[in-house]
Amino acid sequence: QDLLCHVHAFVALYRTNLLRLCDIPLYYIYTSAFKLQSDKTLLTPGHDFATFGVYARSSVQGSITAVMRYTSGSIISSASHSGSGKWEFIGMSALYDKDSPYFYFSIVGDVDLTAPTLTFGQSPATPGASLMSSSGARMSGTLTTGVAPCTPPSSGYYWTCPKNEGNIFLMDMQGDPDKRIIRLNQPTADRFDRGTVITLMFTEAGTRVEHSGYIELKSGADFVSVPFSSITLMADTGGTWKEVSRNNYDASGTHTGSVAICFPPTSGYYWTCPKNEGNIFFLDMQGGTDQTIIRLNQPTADRFDYGTVITMMFTDAGTRVRHSGYIKLKNSADFVSVPFSSITLMADTGGTWIEMSRNN
Incomplete structure (x- = not known):
């Protein structure tokens, strides 16, 4: 799931407060708008040109604008968000004032932000499709993943959980937990990317996840649910899965990552x-x-x-x-x-x- 910052542009509530969101930027509240800027700006005298921006989603026209200090010392700005309700890249490229570099976003309306980026030189800013780069990432706070229901097939034992709705699935047995799962998300269009980890959560006893070439379970042992049990699987190639862990002990003691x-x-x-x-x-x-x-x-x-x-x-x-x-x-x-x-x-x-x- 994408990690987002949501900014509400409180008007004239505070004058000198600093707010840290997503452990990346600072939000400065003043008179009628937020000013969003980095803790620090890297001073790189070897470059004359800078390109920066952020992905923004808003239904308020003009809610966010990119602003910077031009090489002459004057302040220049980008086009604002159109208010389309969709993600738009708000940014600009220009010669910048190397003696006093100044880059920020002026926010005057409700807006969701993600993937801020700044590059020096004339190469365009190219935020990746993912907020976490291949070199790894670190965050503090709580990471929340999507939760969705997964319902039985109309017939047979091939189940399909909704691919783009989360990583935790509440298995809805529709009143009959005596069911079998032999294959999971078999259709090509419904397959999860290799390395995706999902957890199937069961509230009732009796549902069996069967070990097979499609779902490889620890020691070849089927998983049978008990009340409030779960099994965690990792997507492998060809629509197959491997068990990561299970939690199906009863009261008597009988349990896109790379x-x-x-x-x-x-x-x-x-x-x-x-x-x-x-x-x-x-x-x-x-x-x-x-x-x-x-x-x-x-x-x-x-x-x-x-x-x-x-x-x-x-x-x-x-x-x-x-x-x-x-x-x-x-x-x-x-x-x-x-x-x-x-x-x-x-x-x-x-x-x-x-x-x-x-x-x-």
Whole structure:
């Protein structure tokens, strides 16, 4: 889901307040409009030209305009939002005042903002299709994903959950939980991109998700729902899925992110997974599953930021993740892989890790 800032242009309410939204810009409220500008402007005397802008959605004509200080010292501005109710790129390119660079957006009406960008030189600003770049991203606060209902097919066992409505699906059994799921989103147009992680939530007992070539489950064991249980799956190629985790224990105790490959070290037990390629790693044992992992991403340059959560997925049995001061595991118990199992870890300080969950 896109991460958005929503700005309401309060008029003449405050005169000197600063508001931080989305951990990116500052909002300065004055007289009759918001002034949105960066905390800092990079001083790059080697360039004379700047291009900047932001995607904006508004139903108010003239709600937002890009403004900058021209090389002569005068203030110039872009065309305003048309008020179409659609996303429009509001920005401009011009020679800028290098002695006192000044770039901001003047906001006088309700507007949603996303993907601010600024480049020096005459290359046009080209915000990506995604707000999180391939080099990774970090955010603070709460990330909320979409939630949608998923209803049974009119007949058979091939289910289709709504592709563009969220990552969490409330499974609506329509009064009959005694159902089977053998395939999920089989039609090509309804398939999720590889690496998409979804969770199926069940409020009633008795629905079975069957292990098959279409849905590969841990140890080949079917998932059978209990009240308020769930199973999390990752989309693979060809409309297939792999289990990430499940939560279907009963009261008596009976549970577009990126995917990359992580290879063993040439020797020893210190593994390094590619830092900027994703959060889900397939452990490629290269034919030797009897491996041990004692430390993960030990070199300083390869360490993940504190709070980063990764999942390591194993297709074969026998690989051991050892509890130590480097990888702190639940109850100090080593993790040993079984077919289609996984362990989820959170990066702590100093290149150490803490277990969040396991599925073996």
